[in-house]
Amino acid sequence: MSLTILAPAGSILALLFALYLARRVLKADQGTDLMKKISGAVQQGANAYLKRQYMGVLIFFVVMFVVLLILAMSGFLTMFVPFAFVTGGFFSGLSGFIGMKIATAANSRTANSARHSLNSGLRVAFSAGAVMGFVVVGLGLFDISFWYYFLKFWYSNPAHLVLAAGQALEDAQVQAITSAMLTFGMGASSMALFARVGGGIFTKAADVGADLVGKVEVGIPEDDPRNPAVIADNVGDNVGDVAGMGADLYESYVGSIISTGALAVAAGLGFHGVTIPMEMAAIGILASIIGSFFVSTKEGASQKNLLSALRRGVWISAGLIAIVAFPLIYFGLGSQYIGLYFAILSGLCAGILIGVVTEYYTSDSYKPTRKLAGSSLTGPATIIISGLSLGMLSTVLPVLIVGVSVLVSYYVSGGGADFNMGLYGIGLSAVGMLSTLGITLATDAYGPVADNAGGIAEMAHLGEEVRERTDALDSLGNTTAATGKGFAIGSAALTALALIASYIAEIKVLAPDFVFDLSITNPTVLVGLFVGGALPFLFAALTMESVGKVAQSIVVEVRRQFKEITGLMDGKVDPDYAKCVDICTRSAQHEMILPALLAVAAPIIVGLVLGVNGVAGMLAGATVTGFILAVMMANSGGAWDNAKKYIEGGAHGGKGSEAHKAAVVGDTVGDPFKDTSGPSINILIKLLSMVSIVFASLVVAFSIF
Structure with missing residues (x-):
């Protein structure tokens, strides 16, 4: 039996494990009536946001479906591409939606579990985050498997293939399958x-507004129920850091x-080489x-203890993958x-x-963030300068790590x-990095749940010991969110390199005589x-x-x-x-349109003007500066947050x-x-x-240069 069934x-x-975890989370007690009320308000706001967002995105997908269908009918694409485009978007959105539903249901349950022990709170929050992680990998692999088996069945009929002179039937089949699958991403x-x-x-506008007025101007605590933006802030944690992150890592x-x-x-490498990444994902x-x-x-655990608890799960998963990948x-x-195999290890x-x-660079357990906190003693300007410097400095090692990984993957393969085997090795290294995504994303999506739990503990006036536990979980969440973003950015760099190589390979299929x-x-x-x-x-400027x-x-x-509501203060x-x-x-629905259109329109415009070589240059330039800028911004932001x-x-x-006020800024x-x-x-x-x-295919046919 073929291992493809994996x-x-x-x-x-x-998906079954995600269902098991979701049922376990939902069985936990929600706590007092006030906690249920606050959690309900967050759920209601998150649902309203996603409903409006999906209605707006639906318009974009309908327009793009029609465009792709016209291109397919004109012979530029296969007829499967418009439909694969829709399924890719649907499952990406669905994974974020399911993760957010569980996360909003888990916030009060995490806060209530923290009334009993720190470990109880950690288990509920982590289980909620794990639902997000396993839904993403489950739906992603399901979508890929469906199209692989369907296209393999379709192209098993030689009448559906166009064979080049001297090309073997199996080579034509696997080429047609991968060309079609490549486009549905x-x-x-x-x-x-x-x-x-x-x-x-959404999330950062609410957060910034709540902090600037609540903490700095009025002087009330974070998550104080008197702050009108506090529910919007909690809603934003879910729609941005759960639904958004889930859809991000899905793709x-x-x-x-x-x-x-x-x-x-x-x-x-034929069909065997095509299915190895799918089998690796299943093992992961x-x-x-x-x-x-x-x-x-355990109770009273320090930040390092809590971080070690999450790390333990990730490292055990990585170790198991390293063992099983060898016989694969x-x-x-x-x-x-x-x-x-060594490319995967890389x-x-x-x-x-x-x-x-x-x-x-982002945890307050280490020198950089503690030093950054010290710069707040001289005001907001110095902490901002130091934070920017920290972010810029933090880009060096990730660039070197990715660079070494690329070189190692290329040459050991x-x-x-x-040359093509080396590129395949780089692609496998990206698959290796993402093979632990189920648990890696769980440690990331855990953060917003813990953050919301802290907010509910504050608004529901729970005991001081509960707030201490939720604060510990929340602080850990800031670090895991930062490391999760680092992981997402690193994986994006390797995936982007693999996609650039795939673009060049696709051009060679479309125009065999074209000379790069x-x-x-x-x-x-x-x-x-x-x-x-x-x-x-x-x-970045637009966003x-x-x-x-x-x-x-x-x-x-x-x-x-x-000012106007009497008795609010x-x-x-x-x-x-x-x-x-x-x-x-x-506002978020309106403001997201231009950045999204930029990402879709830029490659088409550059391609039609500069041609295939110009597009390759654009992709290389965007990958290099995008990777470095993303690392810098994510690490500066994470360090500022943890310094506060x-x-x-x-x-x-x-x-x-005064130092605290500067840190809030x-x-x-x-x-x-x-x-x-x-x-x-x-x-x-x-x-x-x-x-x-x-x-x-459109660029090859109509580009100016």
Whole structure:
């Protein structure tokens, strides 16, 4: 029996495990009536946001479906592409929706479990995050498996194939399958960008507005129920950091698998090479399930203890994958290809190392963030300067790690003798990095649940010991969110490299006689490099401006309510939470349109003007600057956030001190860095490649140069 059956079996196993975890979370007690009321308000706001977002995204998908259908009917694409585009977007959105539903249901349950013990709170929050992780890998692998088996059945009929002179039937079949599958990642990438950008604008506008007025101007604690923006802030944690992150990593996961499959064809590995990434993903699911059972802690655990508890699960999963991947390559492809096993190890190690580096630069357990907190003693300006410096410095090691991983993967796979084998090795290293996604995403999505739990503990006036436990979980969540973003950005860089290689391979299929000239002395390549290098900065500028614009509206509304609602500051009446939620929802939907259109339109315009070589230059430029800019923004934002938490823990005068006020300002600058622009850039660099691949035939036919 073929090992290919592992892919659909793994997807079903992941979804069943997610169902088991969801049922376990929902069985936990929600707590008091007030806790239920607060949690219900967050759920209602999140559902309203996603409903409006999906209605807006539906319009985009209908338009793109029609465009792709016209191209398919004109002979530029296969007829399967428009439908695969829709399924990719649907499953990407569905994974984020399911994860968010469980996360919003888990917040009060986590807070209530924290009334009993720290470990109880950790288990509920982690289980909720794990639902997100396993739904993403389960639905992603299901979508890939469905199209693989369907296309294999369809192209088993020679009448559906166009054979080149002297081409073997099996070679034509596998080439047709991978070419069609390569294009459906565009749907997942498009959905991810809308979810990430829209959710990021919502969550950070609410967060910035709540902090600037509540903490700085009025001087009330974080998550104080008197703050009109506090529910919007909690809603934003879910729509941005759960639904958005889920859709983001879904498309990385899918993109790495299908692009590596396409590279297998160019390397001459046939069906065996195409299915290896799918089988690796299935093994990763099983390893992640086993690793999740090792996450637990004890009462009074320090931040390092809590982090070790989560790390333990990830490292056990990675170790299991490292063991099982060896026989998979040895028996699946043959002993002569054993170098590919070391490419997988390279990706696994790179993912873990990027997480460790990110943790070092963003956790308050280490010198960089503590030093950053100290810079707040001289005011907001110095903490902002120091935070930017920290972020820039933190880019060096991830760049070196990815660079070493690429070189190792390329040469151990035989790239020195066979260029295409080296590229396949790079693709497999990306698959290796993402093979632990089930549990890695669980540690990330856990963060917003813990954050919401802390907010509910504050608003529901739970005991001091409960707030201490939820604060510990929340602080850990800041670090895991930062390491999760580092992992997402690192995986995006490797996936983008694999997609660029897949783009070149696709062009060679479409135009066998085309001769690439990718020298930087080629003017079209050089212009493409400059355009691509500028795109992440333009994209970041648009999203940062959007957060600032919506945050201003929230600040005005919160000030208005404090001024006009009599008895609000005394806690005698409730603020109008729904108004802030509505402002964020409407504004985020409007503001996400331009950045999303930029990502789709840029490759088409560059392709039609500069041609194939110009597109390759654009993709290279966007990948390099996008990767570095994303790391810098994510790490600066994470460090500012944890520097604030470190001060709130009693350092440099504690809460209410001048240092604390300066740190809050730094944190508000860092919010759109780490939760809107930074993580959205990694989707941008992959979507640019996906769009380039889908419209490659159009560019080949109609480009000016």
